[in-house]
Amino acid sequence: GTPLSTSKQQVTLTIDGMQINVPEGTSIMRAAMEMGTQIPKLCATDSLQSFGSCRLCLVEIEGRNGTPASCTTPVAPGMVVHTQTERLARLRKGVMELYISDHPLDCLTCSANGDCELQDMAGAVGLREVRYGMEGSNHFAKGSPHVLPKDESNPYFTYDPAKCIVCSRCVRACEEVQGTFALTIAGRGFDSRVSPGMSEPFLQSECVSCGACVQACPTATLNEKSVIAIGAPEHSVVTTCAYCGVGCSFKAE
Numbered sequence: 001g002t003p004l005s006t007s008k009q010q011v012t013l014t015i016d017g018m019q020i021n022v023p024e025g026t027s028i029m030r031a032a033m034e035m036g037t038q039i040p041k042l043c044a045t046d047s048l049q050s051f052g053s054c055r056l057c058l059v060e061i062e063g064r065n066g067t068p069a070s071c072t073t074p075v076a077p078g079m080v081v082h083t084q085t086e087r088l089a090r091l092r093k094g095v096m097e098l099y100i101s102d103h104p105l106d107c108l109t110c111s112a113n114g115d116c117e118l119q120d121m122a123g124a125v126g127l128r129e130v131r132y133g134m135e136g137s138n139h140f141a142k143g144s145p146h147v148l149p150k151d152e153s154n155p156y157f158t159y160d161p162a163k164c165i166v167c168s169r170c171v172r173a174c175e176e177v178q179g180t181f182a183l184t185i186a187g188r189g190f191d192s193r194v195s196p197g198m199s200e201p202f203l204q205s206e207c208v209s210c211g212a213c214v215q216a217c218p219t220a221t222l223n224e225k226s227v228i229a230i231g232a233p234e235h236s237v238v239t240t241c242a243y244c245g246v247g248c249s250f251k252a253e
């Protein structure tokens with residue numbers, strides 16, 4: 001979801017026929033989560049500020065045109081929201097289809113297989129086939145992020161631009177969790193991609209190897225080298241780093 005607002009002011013709204021009270025400033029996505037409804041998402045997380053780029057979390061609001069993103073739309077008193085309609089199901093499937101049509105189809109050999117949010121969301125929206133092929137598209141054109149080589153310069157993780165869905169979770173984690181501004185989104189449209197600073201290798205960038213970006217990545221774009229070498233761990237727990245008073249959470253495996 002998105003972070004829960006800390007406002008003392010409560011707002012009452014209706015989501016899928018159920019009334020709910022949440023703090024003012026809460027997103028519709030988070031309000032739905034509070035009542036147990038998971039809206040499909042790729043770019044939103046529980047802790048990072050919402051960005052609204054993946055367009056998977058669309059909802060319908062009575063009295064409003066269009067289908068706004070639930071992660072960036074705050075609740076309002078008396079709002080009546082629908083998160084599960086045929087139209088939304090069709091739109092979400094269409095969005096996922098475009099993502100998958102532009103993604104390497106190597107799931108079976110990918111180190112994130114079984115732990116990939118793109119894979120999970122394709123299943124969640126019921127995507128069974130993709131009508132658009134990569135042949136004929138500019139997927140592999142010169143300069144496309146999909147043909148850029150993997151960046152293996154960092155000793156702890158790799159960066160594979162071909163698997164990036166440009167959700168910016170890594171960019172936001174770098175800024176919001178670590179307070180570093182090592183990552184940026186370079187290029188526009190089809191050619192947009194995550195890039196360290198001035199497109200230098202990770203090792204020569206401002207990156208301090210904290211791993212926040214790797215944890216935030218929903219695919220195998222940013223991937224721990226140990227996971228690639230020995231596979232994903234069987235168990236993991238989220239704990240708090242003991243080295244300073246900041247209170248950063250990290251995954252221990």
Ligand code: FES
Nearest residue numbers: 052054055057071
């Ligand atoms: Fe809302 Fe991506 S989760 S736009």
